[in-house]
Amino acid sequence: MMFRRRGRIRVIREIAPEEIFLDSSNLPEHDARQFEGRLERPVATRSILTVGVVFVLVVFGFSYRAFQLQVVRGDSYATISRENTLDHSLRFATRGLIFDRTGTELAWNIAQPVASDATSSPERYALRRYAPVPGLSHLIGFLQYPKADAKGQWWREEYSGVSGLELSYDTQLRGQNGSTMVERDALGKVERENIVSPPVNGENLRLSIDADVQSKLYTLISAHAREQGFQGGAAVIMDVRTGEILALTSFPEYDHQAFTDGDVASVRSANGNPRSPLLNRAVAGLYTPGSIVKPIFAAAALNEGIISPDKQILSTGAITIPNPYDPARPSVFRDWAVHGLVDMRTALAVSSDEYFYTIGGGYGTQSGLGIAKIDEYSRRFGLASTTGIALIGEKAGIIPTPAWKAAVFGPEDPWRIGNTYHTAIGQYGFQISPVQAVRFTAAIANGGKLLTPQLLASSTPEFLTVDIPDNYLQVAREGMRLAVTSNRKDATVKFFNISGIKLAAKTGTAQLGYRNESMNSWSVGFWPSDNPHYAYAVVLEKAPAGTLSGAAPAMLPFFQWLIATHPEYLN
Structure with a gap:
């Protein structure tokens, strides 16, 4: 430059x-x-070529692998991917146990047996087991288990009570299921398992029932019923001070364990049985009461002032009413025997129909309650209405009245005095249940408290009042005691006059069928007669007319057993 x-x-x-x-x-x-x-210095061309080749090989490798995963095996891996999610798993709550008043287990749970090649799973629910004791099926009831479809999806996730206490207290017994979330990899291996919500176990129930007393009651009265040709029956024992039920049984019964286990043969057999073993006769069976309602109408007549307890009425075996439609054929209303002169207490002791025809409908110079008052006092003692017992399916029953007759038979068949007479002795269209019978008997025994029947121990008493002075109810109690202690040959339950227990009782018989070819037999009562603590009611259903050994004789061996084995229930 x-x-x-x-x-x-x-x-x-x-x-x-x-x-x-x-x-x-x-x-x-x-x-x-x-x-x-x-x-x-510049990078050598050889080095650039080497890096390029390596890069191309890596891209090709990734592309080939992606093609294999997404195209060649895409469907299978897509399925695995869909399944590679968080699984929801149920953790079943433990259903509450059921105990009787003494602490005896009546219903409990056991773990499902696990096959040797199976693994334990939180989705295995417990199996329900019941005490193998006769007489408990209708009371305890049965349930249905949780159910899954063929794919293992639960379409019923909880136990479901179907009848008895399993149904009535299902909410308390079932608790609340919990759940877990299970994370699995694409190969199905569990990665993590987290409890989202723990299960809340159901509440236990302690019943007012004594299972030993109930089982023996069932065994004795059902055996007597079979011997005498009765088709079924029921019995209830109540504490007249609290309303707690000591025993409530119905026969024939079904196998509630088999129903819970889904035994098809047992279910089919029970459903096809003409004696209706699935019917809880204690609360849903309705029967013509017969003479057991007479103590109600005795107290009603005293409260209405139409008669004094000491006034005597002559029982000649029948009363005759002129027939305005055919004077030559008067209407005759018969007594079951000729009792002679009877006052109110004696009329109860011998169960005089003539006496109660007279105070019910009136006869001669003696005025009667009339059907309106009979209806009113029947309702005061809880008839024609449910009792409030905690069992599903309770029936209210019927009190025959002119309105009822018109609805059933039509207005062309008017109410007649004979209908009043028959209603006054618990016949005609009258229908009540055993639990209603024990309830009104308890009200007579305790001075007029119409208690709600309680099935749980230590329940707070709930009651209405019948609004009748206790001195009138005392006359009814004395008449029922006289039925046991009287020396008269026509006294109805003299065989109850046994040492060890002071019983007061009333019997009832109701004819059935177009020609009165069948009968039901009742017995109600309470003990001790001088300081009542327990009341009972028993009905035996449909035996041939004229059967002499009915409900009261069926109870005699029970009371003898109670004296020997359970002195705690005698006073």
Whole structure:
């Protein structure tokens, strides 16, 4: 390179980079670690080609693997991917146990047996078991288990009570199921399992029932019923002070364990049985009461002031009413025997129909309650209405009235005095249940408290009042006691006059069928007669007319057993 300056030409030589860096090591700021003082050289073509080949091979490898996963095996991996989710798993709550008043287990749970090749799962629910004791099926009831479809999806996730206490207290017994979330990898291996919500176990129930008393009651009265040709029956024992039920049984019964287990043969057999073993006769069976309602109408007549307890009425075996439609054929209403002169207490002791025809409908100079008052006092004692017992399916029953007759038979068949007479002795269209019978008997025994029957121990008593002074109810109690202690040959339950227990009782018989070819037999009562603590009611259903050994004789061996084995229930 040449430069001109003031007429002179100077030749300047370019310095090559190599010459500059030859002495760069002598520079004070030189830093060799930062590549100062080094020459840059271009990357060799061979190296670039090598990197390119490697890159192409890697891209090809990834592309091939992606093709294999997404195209060749895409469907199978898509299925695995869909299943590779968080699974919801149930944790079943433990159903509450049921105990009787003494602590005896009546219903409990056992773990399902696990096959040797199976693994334990939180989705295995417990199996329900019942005490193998006769007489408990209708009371305890049965349930249905949780159910899953063929794919293992639960369409019923909880136990479901179907009848008895399993149904009535299903909410308390069932608790609340919990759940877990299970995370699995694509191969099905559990990665994590987290409890989302723990199960809340059901509440236990302690019943007012004594299972030993109930079982023996069932065994004795059902055996007597079979011997005498009765088709069924029921019995109830109530504490007249609290309303707690000591025993409530119905026969024939069904196998509630088999129903819970889903035994098809047992279910089919029970459903096809003409004796209706699935019917809880204690609360849903309705029967013509017969003479057991007479103590109600005795107290009603005293409360209405139509008769004194000491006034005597002559029983000649029948009363006759003129027939305005055919004077030659008067209407005759018969007594079951000729009793002679009887006052109210004696009329109850011998169960005089004539006496109660008279105070019910009136006869001669003696006025009667009339059907309106019979209806009113029947309702005061809880008839024609449910009792409030905690069992599903309770029936209210019927009190025959003119309105009822018109609805059933039509207005062309008016109410007649004979209908009143028959209603006053618990016949005609009258229908009540055993639990209603024990309830009104308890009200007579306890001075007029119409208690709600309680099935749980230590329940708070609930009651209405019948609004009748206790001195009138006392007359009814004395008449029922006289039925046991009287020396008269026509006294109805003299065989109850046994040592060890003071019983007061009333019997009832109701004819059935177009020609009265069948009968039901009742017995109600309470003990101790001088300080009542328990009341009972028993009905035996449909035996041939004329059967002499009915409900009261069926109870005699029970009371003898109670005296020998359970003195705690005698006072």
